[in-house]
Amino acid sequence: MRLIEYRPERSRQWNRAGIQLAVAGLVSLGVLGWLLVTGRLGQWGWLAAISAVTLLASPYSAVLGHAAAGRTVLDAEGITVQQPLRRRFCSWEDITSIAVTRTQARGRYYLRVRVTRARGSRLTLPAPYAIAREERHLPFEWQVAEIRRHWRTATGRR
Structure with a gap:
């Protein structure tokens, strides 16, 4: 069997990253404004403000x-x-x-692949992954069919 690799589509991930980092920046600026208005910056001044912005943006x-x-x-x-x-x-x-797994939100379908193990635990794969306006997304379905075909071939299942 040849090696097959799936990666998330970068454009969607980075677009979402940009939006969420912008939100984090706005929240950080709000906190900075609050610190300035209330006079709580203390003796550290801008160093404390920059630290607050960094701490709020880092988890995102x-x-x-x-x-x-x-x-x-x-x-x-x-x-x-x-x-x-x-x-x-x-x-x-x-x-x-x-x-x-198909999750519907905001008029879109979020399609993910979930593998169930023999001991009952589940593993959601980071790719293939699709966001579609319709319930079906053919390129995603082809990738899922390819994964299932390799699983059936390796285990002898039908």
Whole structure:
């Protein structure tokens, strides 16, 4: 079996990252304004303000970087989910089902692949991933079919 790798679409991830970082920046500026108006900057002045902005923006950056850098790798042994802070492996024999989760919000469908393991735990793959205006998204469905085909081939399931 050849190695197959899926990555999230960068444009969507980074567009979302830009929006969320802009929101974090606005919240940080709000906090900075509040500190200035109430006179609570204290003796540290602008250093405290810059620290507050950094502290408020950092969690957003970490979460978005984690989501955008994730990938799913299929090989002869199983599925490997690689993310910046974590790497998980699931052998083909350990998988009991491969399902698609569809979440609807704001007039769009968010499609993800979820793998259920023999011990009952679930693993959501970072890719393939799709945001669609309709319930079906053919490129995503082809990728899911490819994952299921490799699973069936490796385990002899029908």
